[in-house]
Amino acid sequence: MKLDDIDRKILALLIENGRMSYSDIGKELNLSRVSVRERVNQLVKNGVIEKFTVVVNSEKVGKSVSAFFEVDCEPAYLVEVAQKLADNPNVASCYQMTGPSTLHMHVLVEDFTSLEKFVNNELYSLKGITRVESHILLRRFKSRSGLKL
């Protein structure tokens, strides 16, 4: 699927306000409500828009500790470990990267006690993990939503 300029403008508006009505989008871009709806449906159908969602402030819902983990595994266990971690509700994202570490993971928890429990009970108990490195978020300079990293 090739996106044209109008598709990109619709995406830009929806990234800024995912509940913007199709007629308001139409007014902004000089299009009919119907043609906006058709284009949005097409973007969803082709997987360009994966989801309409809200950005929730994690601290205000009680997740005040944001941590990054580098998880080294025995190669034979990598995919199994990654999939178990992906199923863990404390895990926000989990990637395999180039470089020295096999899995890069973002974790959101209530507080330090929860983090210590997550580490000792849910992470260290997985078979095949050989080494874990963790870092805590100190300050956010930019945290873009709307694009899947």
Next chain:
Amino acid sequence: MKLDDIDRKILALLIENGRMSYSDIGKELNLSRVSVRERVNQLVKNGVIEKFTVVVNSEKVGKSVSAFFEVDCEPAYLVEVAQKLADNPNVASCYQMTGPSTLHMHVLVEDFTSLEKFVNNELYSLKGITRVESHILLRRFKSRSGLKL
């Protein structure tokens, strides 16, 4: 602000579908459309909901390379560098972390040529940067939207 159970259920529904109508949410949770709207307005006003948005597939809009950077700065330049990077459209997020590196940054670009240009022209040209380490995303196991990391 204290969230009650109904607030959390509304958030859960909106995370899954950010355009769900207030009457559909009301039906699901046994509430009137009006009281759903009031609660959502309250969640927005208190900063619990930061934004309604869409999750866009970065590869389908032509951003096929996803990279993580560790950027070391001279301490005196840290905030200045972080703010310039936060203004760069290729930078998806930029954090200060505990651990050995001063800035952790996510970058989304079209391809390797763009990445090399970003590194040499937009990153290395900033005053105060002393060392850069980069890693490329190989495989996504989980990439949660809806919660600000």
Next chain:
Amino acid sequence: MKLDDIDRKILALLIENGRMSYSDIGKELNLSRVSVRERVNQLVKNGVIEKFTVVVNSEKVGKSVSAFFEVDCEPAYLVEVAQKLADNPNVASCYQMTGPSTLHMHVLVEDFTSLEKFVNNELYSLKGITRVESHILLRRFKSRSGLKL
């Protein structure tokens, strides 16, 4: 438990001189001996004061080598190893930290021969330890007592 200003002043005096009499504290703060005693008892009962103690100069009692260890364990053995090390009289403190290493430990021994014996006989003999890194204290710039790290 909420501490008020007077509690904090009492703590400050006791940190500087743990044997200061309650009437001397009272004079300093314009309180009766009895009310000082009651507040101190309350601080002990609530766990704010964990212990009255003395700071002993480790070198003058013959512990002239002060070493820091980073101890990596197989995840499944971490708690067991940590508890055995905590029971070792040469170990002054033992923590689990974020970052690359699973256990951070402070050790005080008589001399280098004791350190080598501690390493080879008491540390390396523990099941589950995979790697050890040690550093020796060269110079103290500050060593505060009175607050539990």
Next chain:
Amino acid sequence: MKLDDIDRKILALLIENGRMSYSDIGKELNLSRVSVRERVNQLVKNGVIEKFTVVVNSEKVGKSVSAFFEVDCEPAYLVEVAQKLADNPNVASCYQMTGPSTLHMHVLVEDFTSLEKFVNNELYSLKGITRVESHILLRRFKSRSGLKL
């Protein structure tokens, strides 16, 4: 100064209870109150006992984040940086170690916001600092007081 067995027993009792009365110590060790007092005075005079103090629970006085820092400096600034850090009330201890890092420092602060401020305003602003690495305490297995590390 050579310590004998009785000195060591007195130290052991005072480490466990720094306010124990000299007559109670005397009863325990079969000594007169006066000879206990003389020995204690001698231990203080010779610097074996550096201080009578209390161990305060840092979390209960509002210092809930305990962090370790490795601070690299330009060699010419090391002593100056170390002395400024030693004067900082958030710094609990500051050592020069063997190994890769020039200064090892323990910091106690109220929360993550204070930590971020300490790092950006009080640490990074010092002339001569080239690199900082920080780790957060997750779990205490042993934290001995009474001996100066």
Next chain:
Amino acid sequence: MKLDDIDRKILALLIENGRMSYSDIGKELNLSRVSVRERVNQLVKNGVIEKFTVVVNSEKVGKSVSAFFEVDCEPAYLVEVAQKLADNPNVASCYQMTGPSTLHMHVLVEDFTSLEKFVNNELYSLKGITRVESHILLRRFKSRSGLKL
């Protein structure tokens, strides 16, 4: 075998153009075609010239990702792993180096999906591999052919 000046001049010409005719080489160096042929045959026979070949642009034949790997093995498996990797058609070169890593390997693949598959299916599945580090080529400043590294 000792090379003389004429041998070196012949090599230099053939490195620049491996299909240069022996009479053209002869004209350039003031030699007969026959004596050039004899010298070249001698250089091949003595293993100075290992192969006549072409330098193919890897991107133009669809190998657009060039990666370097550091592969750590259990010592007992090193030679076995190295020989299996040398047999893999994606592996362009494989060396044992001094320094921290046991095997240094260059890999050429079509794209990132192929790289991820190579890593997870062909590299991590080898018995004896304990850790892998990978880096992607961003920019070529020099890439000399003609000399075996």
Next chain:
Amino acid sequence: MKLDDIDRKILALLIENGRMSYSDIGKELNLSRVSVRERVNQLVKNGVIEKFTVVVNSEKVGKSVSAFFEVDCEPAYLVEVAQKLADNPNVASCYQMTGPSTLHMHVLVEDFTSLEKFVNNELYSLKGITRVESHILLRRFKSRSGLKL
């Protein structure tokens, strides 16, 4: 340019023997000498074949030490340093990679004395270099020619 099966077979033959005559290639692939020549000319014109060359055994021409370097530069000097290194006849290749190091370089020299001279006189004398790491080749398991890394 799209390569077809015949182009790939011609390339495979030339990689193995860069001086193979066009009529021999034609016989092998059931083509006329003329059409082989046309296809080879086309491959050269389109940059698929970059060069006809010979693989020379570096040890037999007196280059017995093969070293890899990681060169860290001040960002502002990176391209300048890379280009100077690329011009150095001892440098076989020079790349910018992802990961921790800014330049990756292969060097071929006569012996250890030459290596030490290269390091101290030709590498350390370049403005902007902050750190150098070197490794020596111990054993070759595979060293493929014919594809540009």
Next chain:
Amino acid sequence: MKLDDIDRKILALLIENGRMSYSDIGKELNLSRVSVRERVNQLVKNGVIEKFTVVVNSEKVGKSVSAFFEVDCEPAYLVEVAQKLADNPNVASCYQMTGPSTLHMHVLVEDFTSLEKFVNNELYSLKGITRVESHILLRRFKSRSGLKL
């Protein structure tokens, strides 16, 4: 044993010339030949002088490659590995150090082929070794003999 000034002067002379006759030493220090002999005998008996020896130029006896190794072992095998390495004639010295590595070893061999064989056949074949790092000597600025490191 306490050394006096004359002992130290005798040692200094013998370090510079281990075959200096006792009468020449005596003349230099204003002592009788007999009293020099007695003092030297005493220094040998008390282990101050461990050995009279010669410093041999390793390159001139055909040991042209000098390498340093960091050898990591499973803790349980450390002493066994160290003793086997100490028995190896290629190993010049072998120490246990503080810091990240368990054994530090100096090796002298004829050439690179011998080094590669030592690594693959004599080092990697030892049970309990988990990781090896090697560095090659490029240039000697000082190499003092006469004092046991």
Next chain:
Amino acid sequence: MKLDDIDRKILALLIENGRMSYSDIGKELNLSRVSVRERVNQLVKNGVIEKFTVVVNSEKVGKSVSAFFEVDCEPAYLVEVAQKLADNPNVASCYQMTGPSTLHMHVLVEDFTSLEKFVNNELYSLKGITRVESHILLRRFKSRSGLKL
């Protein structure tokens, strides 16, 4: 100079006992005293034997701390720093190695106070040093004299 078997046997005897008389060596090897002396003179003249010396036990002459340093310098200052360190009487040896560090140095000092002073006053005060890493010797498994490393 080519060594024959008899030269090697003489060297082996002198390494074990540098004061062995030439007639005793002659008896052992079936040679005349004169021909032993001639061969030894030849070995000295050709630089095979660099020095007759004694191995002194460093701890018994009061040098109880043996430390290894990795010293990183700005490239432009490397040789100057190395030569100043070589002139320092606390420095036993100083080498330039392959790998990550520019200078590798062995230091022998009386005690920890001397080590701290050496580091802060004699090492950190040199212009051009950017980073220092130190390790302390814990246990000697082998310490060969007689061959220059």
